[in-house]
Amino acid sequence: MIFMSKLVNVFKRIVLGIWRLFTLTRSVVLNVLFVVFFIGFIAMLDSDVEQVIVPNKAALVLNLVGDLVEQKREVNPMDALLLEALDEKDEKPEVLLADVLTVIAKAKNDDRVQLLVLQLHGLRSAGLSKLQEVGAALIDFKNSGKKIVALGDNFSQNQYYLVSHADDIWLNPQGFMLLEGYGRYNMYFKSALEKLAINQHIFRVGTFKSAVEPFLRDDMSAKAKEANALWLNDLWQQYKEDVAKQRGFSVNNFDDSMADLLSKFTKADSSFANYALTNNWVDQLKTRAQMRSELIDRVGKNKKGDSYNHIGFKDYLAATTSIVSLDKKSTNKVAVIVAKGTILNGIQKPGTIGGDSTANLLRKARTNDKVKAVVLRVDSPGGSAFASEIIRQEVELLKAAGKPVVASMGTYAASGGYWISAPADKIIAAPSTITGSIGIFGMMMTFEDSLGKLGIYTDGVGTTDIAGFGPTQALTKGMSQLFQLRINKGYQDFISLVATSRHMTLAQVDAIAQGRVWSGKKAKVLGLVDELGNLTDAVVVAAKLAKLDTYDTLLIEKEPSSRNKFIQKLMGQVHLLANTRFGTFLGFAEHTTASELTSLGGVNAKPMTQFINQLQADFSKMNQFNDPQGIYTLCLACSAQ
Secondary structure, X not given: OHHHHHHHHHHHHHHHHHHHHHHHHHHHHHHHHHHHHHHHHHHHHHHHOOOOOOOOOEEEXXXXXXXXXXXXXXXXXXXXXXXXXXXXXXXXXXXEHHHHHHHHHHHHOOXXXXXXXXOXXXXXXXXXXXXXXXXXXXXXXXXXXXXXXXXXXXXXXXXXXXXXXXXXXXXXXXXXXXXXXXXOOOOOOHHHHHHOOOEEEEEEEOOOOOOOHHHHOOOOOHHHHHHHHHHHHHHHHHHHHHHHHHHOOOOOOOOOOHHHHHHHHHHOOOOHHHHHHHOOOOOEEOOHHHHHHHHHHHHOEOOOOOOEOEEEHHHHHHHOOOOOOOOOOOOOEEEXXXXXXXXXXXXXXXXXXXXXXXXXXXXXXXXXXXXXXXXXXXXXXXXXXXXXXXXXXXXXXXXXXXXXXXXXXXXXXXXXXXXXXXXXXXXXXXXOOXXXXXXXXXEEEEOHHHHHHOOOOOXXXXXXXXXXXXXXXXXXXXXXXXXXXXXXXXXXXXHHHHHHHHOOOHHHHHHHOOOOEEEHHHHHHHOOOOEEOXXXXXXXXXXXXOOOOOOEEEEOOOOOOHHHHHXXXXXXXXXXXXXXXXXXXXXXXXXXXXXXXXXXXXXXXXXXXXXXHHHHHHHHHHHOOOOOOOEEEEOOOXXXX
């Protein structure tokens, strides 16, 4: 038996040794193949990629695909490289606002660009403030004497805001367009939580702080409806005035009652395209072939002869961006730091605001001798109160170092977004910025009743009254009082911060706080912001505060690692390869996917998918919160749809 046991052990060792050798060999072979493939791939890029050239007398196609954002979320560059190489689409594409503004500004003075074509079927979400900035750039483009043509099968409300700036608007005769206005609708979970026997415990301050209402009610409270209606109507009025001005019709050419809508729709032969034409929302109804033919008449054919002479947004951006970074002569810098997304504790990736990561960027500006002033670009509905405070402290240190700070508000700068903006020397907001929401809340759920239905209970002994506190036990009256006291203190800290920074009394701040949301236009009247303007205006103000006659702007952001920089550079080569070697067609899209038409005036081809995504998004927002004390200053209502 002993001999047999030893023999079995020897046999096992031999088998394991062979397996390890096989595994090692397989790993080496795969790595060698990968290196050979990678080197060959690079060589192919170096030998075959042609430089993208802007054709003469061409149309620039502003074919934007994705969400219009202030800062792109961080994506693993290897994943992005594979998507580019395999010609796969990003599920959540984003378009950088700064890139759009840069392209339009360059095209204005580029003699090769004769015409700007707005092809926006892929444009998804975009806050009104961002649309207004792009709209202003389009107006500036037209002031150069060049024309803008907009074309499409369908126009969503966001898309149409930009489309309205065109000299000619063409819609497919079978197309769709309907301007439904702004609304704010939530899903409410009170009854569902009761059926699941989940006990929610809410601690808040602010009559209008409605962020937690979906867990407390089955409908929107009267106070929340009052507050939301105010800023939604303000934004909708701005939208209507802007569009009416560009189209040259009355601001009353909107908001048909259902009876009027049905009457007009019937007269338009029950066609949304005819309805849009009758309302003067579009200029002509054209098929895709007719659109293409008209554009060929204006700028000629492309080299292949199958479409009009044009270049797309991404290629034009790449072709007009210098690869070599030139050192600017001025030693005076106005630093721009973008704070975009939900505010969370710790280090976070771009696209989300981390208390530590954003504080590090502000500290970097403070220790840079060339930086004389800082613009904090805020596009956030808030989040963690603790993380907001960490960022605020760094803003104060910048000011103490003699470097003026200007807060520039984007689409949102509410709750925590206002917390980090308040201490700035100046606050500049867009008229349509959603801001305020000065309030605070805490929330936790306990599952003792849910577990009890399954026969699961928690019991034990501790040395204090609070020992063993957790989600599997009922919240005691004492703990409830403790949390509410902390929330009350947090609210007092918030309004004290605002009162000190804005030179107001506590009573004055409290009267316009209470969690209430305001538009940037109204916030200026209330004293919550100093001026109305955009990021460029904020940079000018910052330079004036620093008494700078000459200066350059410096974007301070998280720097990618050397590995990621290499991959990103490779990505640029892959993009060129995809658009030259394989001849990507950048004219009018022959096929429009459902994902590219996620918003057709409120009509969605996949309502169940929309419902599930919304449900998942609502719970994901709550699940990502990581404030160490569970205290949040967040405006969940700060979005119009």
